[in-house]
């Protein structure tokens with residue numbers, strides 16, 4: 470199972486490195502016209518004097534004309550401002566700066582965990598059974614189930630972390646996928662094993678720290694196929710680790726949703742690479758350590774050997790660390806060089822063509838070998 474990523478070994482290593490009325494006087498005119506007849510007799514003399522004023526009234530008319538032309542100029546001066554509104558648009562293009570903020574978003578969650586406390590409410594069922602009873606926290610039409618012993622602040626924080634991770638992915642990949650799966654937060658490994666047994670999840674011998682299963686699992690991994698969501702054993706690491714783990718598994722779920730529930734057809738290094746990449750966005754750390762060591766000795770895996778789940782799962786020891794590290798660096802390099810949207814295209818197109826190499830040539834003009842050479846140089850320099 471590729472989504473069982475967190476082996477104890479990796480954990481130990483990570484710990485080490487760790488939005489006028491126009492005035493109308495028409496009504497006044499008839500009033501003046503009606504009051505005119507009365508002053509008519511005495512109005513004979515004044516009539517002539519009334520004539521003069523008429524001409525003087527004419528002049529003003531012409532003077533009124535001039536202003537018209539002066540009104541024309543301002544029109545052009547209003548044209549310029551239009552271009553100045555164009556620039557700001559490009560400044561919104563540089564999504565690069567928006568990738569910087571995510572770093573601080575990892576820190577803020579702590580303070581935002583305080584205010585949501587009063588909004589805490591239990592769902593209609595109060596609790597659910599998944600091999601053991603779990604409490605339910607419901608918000609934004611999605612639920613987070615959790616061991617009763619866990620603090621509500623942490624539960625709400627990780628619940629909100631799903632939305633924050635989705636925002637980072639949508640921003641980087643230029644997508645707008647509203648995918649918010651349920652989240653299961655388990656307090657310890659013994660309880661986590663009960664949940665795994667209930668779901669009929671076989672990890673193949675090692676203890677996973679977290680995993681995800683799709684909404685109504687088409688691969689029949691779970692007994693009841695509608696217990697989809699992200700499951701996390703919170704006892705496997707500290708707060709920063711929990712943030713990384715939830716983001717990592719969410720990314721797998723996000724990719725699966727993007728690929729219409731068919732994550733199995735995607736090259737593993739693209740799937741795990743993006744999941745590792747998001748971890749570094751949420752909590753910056755040196756995830757490229759193992760890849761750098763291998764690059765120095767020209768011992769990186771051929772990317773083609775990091776595509777199939779069988780190849781991925783048969784490796785052990787430091788090779789496991791290297792494949793995750795290399796996958797992260799490969800995806801990070803690809804995003805830095807060609808952009809998030811191109812990566813998303815590679816992810817979707819390669820699952821249709823059946824060849825990452827073919828889709829890569831079509832998208833960026835170079836194949837696996839050249840990409841790998843460039844990647845190796847980049848890793849050494851980073």
Ligand SMILES: [Zn+2]
Pocket residue numbers: 471472473474717721741744
């Ligand atoms: Zn993974």
